[in-house]
């Protein structure tokens with residue numbers, strides 16, 4: 298009988314404790330289980346933005362097929378805000394360029410099954426000298442939530458040299474307090490090793506570098522800075538090597554293919570930076586290559602990384618969740634002579650079997666290999682594959 302009473306008292310207590318231990322809500326809502334995909338106004342349009350551009354871009358997400366390929370966030374970068382805060386001290390949109398306000402835009406974007414992002418800085422002013430959110434975190438976060446914003450890119454200009462982690466934490470906490478799920482994108486340029494603290498303060502992604510430019514040197518310089526950061530990347534905590542320049546006109550199609558493939562292999566956020574209202578068929582094919590996007594969105598427990606470099610020949614790989622490997626063979630360039638680049642299944646860490654299935658993600662060609670995967674590539678060309686030991 299005593300035993301019975303004991304059970305009656307301790308069982309509910311045990312269940313309660315178990316719920317407490319295992320049922321704890323996660324530290325931050327899981328808004329970015331896969332790297333965010335979308336578009337950002339900065340690279341192509343700078344401060345020349347208005348609500349018409351944003352609406353037309355949302356329309357183009359749908360008509361071009363970008364939305365169906367997985368692109369969701371329509372992100373307005375710097376210059377959406379008026380030069381002064383309003384009489385209540387709140388941020389307000391530029392009355393000339395955004396006369397109908399941000400809420401009207403978010404309603405428009407949401408009706409298309411898309412999400413809206415805005416921008417501010419963990420400083421007194423944005424990089425373009427407009428009002429920003431340092432010491433206004435709660436009020437500004439409340440406005441963003443009230444306007445139906447889904448994503449905040451939070452920059453680092455005019456930060457009064459105050460330490461970065463508390464400046465970013467303050468906004469993350471303020472966003473959380475609003476109760477609205479808002480992806481918090483930390484744009485601190487990699488200055489204070491954000492990979493070590495950005496997730497813990499509430500960021501879902503963090504820029505690892507300064508700004509990208511539309512040329513091969515810039516893209517590969519940023520690429521080099523990703524080496525070694527793979528261990529910091531996980532779900533809801535992604536390394537961000539900056540947005541995509543694909544389609545902005547100063548790189549060749551082959552270079553854009555390499556850029557897109559490498560960003561996907563790195564589980565980078567895929568944030569298009571071009572004018573998606575007027576894409577050529579080639580650019581569409583790059584940005585909407587489902588196989589490459591699938592590599593980006595697959596979380597096999599590890600971000601892709603550089604396996605080895607041999608002069609201008611590089612091999613990048615990423616373990617996929619089904620046990621296969623995504624592989625990029627890359628000719629960094631330096632001479633016009635083509636180079637032959639190869640990798641073995643053993644180097645890829647695949648099990649020892651007699652043959653391996655290979656799919657080329659750009660040409661869609663499939664083949665079987667036994668000992669090595671090899672491609673002959675001219676300068677700035679890449680080949681991207683999935684290599685699998687399974688024959689299915």
Ligand code: GLA
Nearest residue numbers: 339374375424425452484508
């Ligand atoms: C910084 C950021 C860019 C962009 C501009 C806007 O340079 O790194 O991505 O947001 O500010 O002013």
